[in-house]
Amino acid sequence: MGVLKRYGEYLPVTEKTPAVNLEEGSTPLVNLERIGSDLGVDLWGKLEGCNPSGSFKDRGMVLAVAKALEDGARAIVCASTGNTSASAAAYAAHVGVPCYVLLPSGKVAMGKLAQALIYGAHVIAVDGNFDRALEMAREAATERGFAIVNSVNPYRLIAQRTGAWEICEFLGDSPNLHVIPVGNAGNISAYWAGYKEFRGMWKIKGLPKMMGFQAAGAAPLVTGEPCPNPETVATAIRIGNPVSAELARSAVAESGGEFNSVTDEEIMEAQKILAAKGGIFAEPASCATLAGVFKLKREGRLPEGSSVVMILTGNGLKDPDAALSQVGEPTRIGGTMEELMEVLRP
Numbered sequence: 001m002g003v004l005k006r007y008g009e010y011l012p013v014t015e016k017t018p019a020v021n022l023e024e025g026s027t028p029l030v031n032l033e034r035i036g037s038d039l040g041v042d043l044w045g046k047l048e049g050c051n052p053s054g055s056f057k058d059r060g061m062v063l064a065v066a067k068a069l070e071d072g073a074r075a076i077v078c079a080s081t082g083n084t085s086a087s088a089a090a091y092a093a094h095v096g097v098p099c100y101v102l103l104p105s106g107k108v109a110m111g112k113l114a115q116a117l118i119y120g121a122h123v124i125a126v127d128g129n130f131d132r133a134l135e136m137a138r139e140a141a142t143e144r145g146f147a148i149v150n151s152v153n154p155y156r157l158i159a160q161r162t163g164a165w166e167i168c169e170f171l172g173d174s175p176n177l178h179v180i181p182v183g184n185a186g187n188i189s190a191y192w193a194g195y196k197e198f199r200g201m202w203k204i205k206g207l208p209k210m211m212g213f214q215a216a217g218a219a220p221l222v223t224g225e226p227c228p229n230p231e232t233v234a235t236a237i238r239i240g241n242p243v244s245a246e247l248a249r250s251a252v253a254e255s256g257g258e259f260n261s262v263t264d265e266e267i268m269e270a271q272k273i274l275a276a277k278g279g280i281f282a283e284p285a286s287c288a289t290l291a292g293v294f295k296l297k298r299e300g301r302l303p304e305g306s307s308v309v310m311i312l313t314g315n316g317l318k319d320p321d322a323a324l325s326q327v328g329e330p331t332r333i334g335g336t337m338e339e340l341m342e343v344l345r346p
């Protein structure tokens with residue numbers, strides 16, 4: 001029913017806030033039995049790729065855009081590795097407000113670029129990485145009086161907490177481990193706040209350990225210092241200087257969790273396994289979660305029987321190039337039944 005409608009009473013929504021709604025949120029939480037039983041855990045995937053623009057960004061964007069409208073903003077602006085721009089462009093189009101998006105040139109997955117363009121945003125390709133594009137977007141917002149809808153906008157993280165509430169409502173408790181990809185570090189911070197708040201309001205017993213996974217080539221929270229030239233196949237999390245680093249550090253420390261990194265090879269292998277043994281096609285950044293769970297298992301640090309929720313942040317269809325680069329070709333045949341029978345072997 002949309003995040004503002006389902007959770008409006010727990011969000012900063014007033015009678016003046018426009019009821020923006022693309023039916024975001026309420027995403028499936030799927031039990032991944034085949035993969036989980038191999039690992040000896042109760043493994044769940046939260047399918048954030050089922051949101052209207054195909055990523056978790058819609059949860060927070062709906063409130064950020066509603067508040068921008070309420071405040072009379074003339075336009076919205078963001079920098080993005082792809083998903084924020086797709087989401088901002090979608091909501092801007094839905095409500096009819098101009099949208100400017102700054103993207104690191106050549107480093108955004110094809111589906112996300114197509115989304116921003118088809119939704120009618122002004123798309124600006126910046127010769128620089130995401131971190132630089134974000135600095136520029138922030139300055140431009142101040143200069144022009146536009147609403148910035150990156151996660152420096154507090155409404156984004158406030159509404160992203162709803163993901164944690166949905167998980168707790170569905171499971172009847174929090175999971176033991178919350179496994180999540182980390183880029184700009186907003187989502188892990190929002191989930192932690194969400195779990196703590198849910199415990200206060202609805203009296204669940206536990207809180208999860210927050211396990212944040214970064215790509216090895218863009219892992220500032222693992223190394224402890226900004227990464228000037230982030231590089232990874234998981235372009236969504238190709239971020240060297242996370243805005244919400246401090247909040248994320250507290251989330252991990254308070255929960256007794258950790259930051260860790262996974263290589264591009266591990267990410268792509270996990271993407272294949274999630275698809276071929278789970279029936280879920282998630283984009284590479286999202287698959288840092290399963291790669292991380294495998295890593296914990298290899299290191300003997302995945303407690304037997306624990307409940308593990310992975311936040312599968314974005315839809316695999318956004319980045320078909322990444323998937324195609326690691327699978328074989330279709331089996332080609334002419335149009336005869338003989339040839340078909342030849343290849344239909346068990």
Ligand code: AN7
Binds near residue numbers: 055079184188
């Ligand atoms: C699929 O779109 O930063 O740690 O500009 O698209 O909250 O930043 C995307 C981030 C994980 C990391 N998974 O979340 C952007 C952008 C996917 C993402 C992340 C992103 P944060």
